[in-house]
Amino acid sequence: QVITAESLALAQQQDLQRVMDMFGVKIQHARALLIHYRWNVEVLFSYMAEAGRDAVFRRVGLPALAENQPASQPLPSTVTCGICFDDVPQADATQMDCGHAFCNDCKAGWLENFTVKIMEGESRKLKCMAFKCATICDEEKVRAVLAFRNSEALARYERCLLESYIEDNAAVKWCPSVPHCGNAIKVEGGPYWEIECLCSHQFCFNCLKLPHSPLSCSLWELWERKCKDDSETNHWITSHTKSCPKCSKPVEKNEGCNLMTCRCGQHFCWKCGTATGAAHSYEHIVGHSCGRYKEEAETRAADAKRTLSRYLHYYKLWRAHMDSLKFEEKQEQLVQEKIERLEQRDLIVKDYTWLKSGLQMLYKARRAVSCSYPFAFFMFGNDLFKDDISPEQNAMNQVLFEDQQQQFEEQVERLSMLIEMPEEVLEQDISGVRFKVLSVTALTDRLCCRLYELIEDLLGSVISATHHIAPYSSQVERVSAEPASKAAWF
Ligand SMILES: [Zn+2]
Ligand SMILES: [Zn+2]
Ligand SMILES: [Zn+2]
Ligand SMILES: [Zn+2]
Ligand SMILES: [Zn+2]
Ligand SMILES: [Zn+2]
Ligand SMILES: [Zn+2]
Structure with missing residues (x-):
């Protein structure tokens, strides 16, 4: 299923709404829960059923009772500001879910605090500013504060929340097309699929490279790397040429005898590469012996040649x-x-x-x-x-x-x-x-x-x-544009 820029908000909203309806929690708590479980609603539900609601909430860092406060509960007429510690009337302060309140006079302070955190990429887990309080902020209250002055931070905040649906979601990835088409793809049943996006770009969902089945992602990566680095070619050069011990230019062997002569005039032994004099017979260079090493060197050259021709x-x-x-x-x-x-x-x-x-x-x-x-x-x-x-x-x-x-x-x-x-x-x-x-x-x-x-x-x-x-199918999977019907989500 493809998620376009337009349908992203809707797709995310559907998942959030499901969790909000199921557990009667506020949107920021639904979001925190889903981010923790990588937007996998089924996994979240099964943890809730198994471990129980309180345990899951604790694990995610939410207060155990995060339900909306019943409207009937009487509110105190004054609250203490968590920054300046003044007692101010309820109406002049913003109260968080955790009970901590911040007065309007200190707004600049918490605006500053939020802005820094948002710019550092913490939008998805903005916490209450009170000392040691880990409660996640009410999104509406954050918006209200940011709208007060910092529209850049607000835009960034909104975008981060939205894109969390893709970036924190194991089942959704951006289409890797270049230039980027703006679409994201959602899959079901594991990451091993080959996909064609609406923009007609085809890719492996797991590694985001071009389709490569029936090779696995790791073998494909090995192969690409092998083709990319010239190590094999370098290998060929080292098995067919030797570098001169004096000027280190490669010299190719083109006659049977083992005495090499570089263009710089230096003579050297082909087998071991050490500098020698010019006097030699076919099987012997005067005053030189390379010893046992030559056999190993020759075997290595032969092996390299075999490996290379196999690869080629x-x-x-x-x-x-x-x-x-x-x-x-x-x-x-x-x-x-x-x-x-x-x-x-x-x-x-x-x-x-x-x-x-x-x-x-x-x-x-x-x-x-x-x-x-x-x-x-x-x-x-x-x-x-x-x-x-x-x-x-x-x-x-x-x-x-x-x-x-x-x-x-x-x-x-x-x-x-x-x-x-x-x-x-x-x-x-x-x-x-x-x-x-x-x-x-x-x-x-x-x-x-x-x-x-x-x-x-x-x-x-x-x-x-x-x-x-990726399992075999006669064609690369084309994604459908329509979001799955409501019935399919439940
Ligand atoms: Zn204050
Ligand atoms: Zn708090
Ligand atoms: Zn695309
Ligand atoms: Zn792959
Ligand atoms: Zn030379
Ligand atoms: Zn010779
Ligand atoms: Zn030698």
Whole structure:
């Protein structure tokens, strides 16, 4: 569910009202309770039912009896101001829920006090100013005082209260679009969802990055980091070049013998990197021996090379599919135009939703196939999960996975080809193409779903870490604009 700037106040009000009605408390107490339980009304209710009202109120820091004072209770005619300690008539002072009162002459003082706290970001828990009093201030009274002089602080106060609904709420997050669309998204049933906002930005609700299922958020982050830092490339340079011991420029080895000569004229040994003289034979540099170290150094270079080529293999395939996705995303408009032209022609097929849903399936499947490569890189690397899965089991898993991945990938390419088919070709056998698109879409959907299931199974066998992935659905979840009906909230 999407929460726009306009519906934010309403959505928040609904939750506040529920708590106010349920427990007969004032709005500031309902707010304090909900902030404490991260705006999860159900959790609050269940704590109330379990631990009891007084215990919950104490935990949140509210007075045990925070109900509205019965109107019939007689009020004393004078009160003592908590700042100047003068006794003043009731009418010339503001009395807080806790009974502490502050006279109008001291208004400047508490205005100052509130302003400082609000500017420090304490709006959500403004407390009574009396010494050691922890009672949360009546929001109306705070507004009245601030309206007296400081409209900037008042605006900030209101905004903080409003935005608490998003920032303190585990089930609501701002849409991460740049520039920001102003919407927030509310989800039910945990954070693992891939969402499309009204602004059409798609993202993972949990980590706020672009959708990345069937990779878990943590694996996706690992992959992004791996691609970002050049450490692998640096690795390549260190395994193919050595820096000169004199001027430290990299020198590439391009002949069999181990004596390197830098452009600065310095000679050095390729194996150990130390400076030597020029005299040498193929297997020996005069007056130099690198000792035992050379074997280790060579093994390390060979390992680095293997690791690198493995990574590059997965990286290239991931990249290739991401590039295809970018290209296909540009097709949306073209496909739409193609449909409009086809609709105007007198063909036996009138309805083209199959082409649109085929394209949506293609987006979902393309991203999944792309992400399946980084997944395979981590899963079968005998590194990240080496304590969870034996190398033999891992090798078997990999064969199974690659079979499914390959089948799936073939269908994705078929679907892509069908969707991009030029209309002249389409026209010749429109009902035949329609049938093919429909069946390939359905098959792709099934294979994609199976791939998710397999990945969930494989990650399920990992006990050293928990990996959650967004559950499979044929499309990215589009949020609905209407706030849930009143009935659904209760
Ligand atoms: Zn006073
Ligand atoms: Zn007080
Ligand atoms: Zn948005
Ligand atoms: Zn994520
Ligand atoms: Zn040099
Ligand atoms: Zn030589
Ligand atoms: Zn050496």
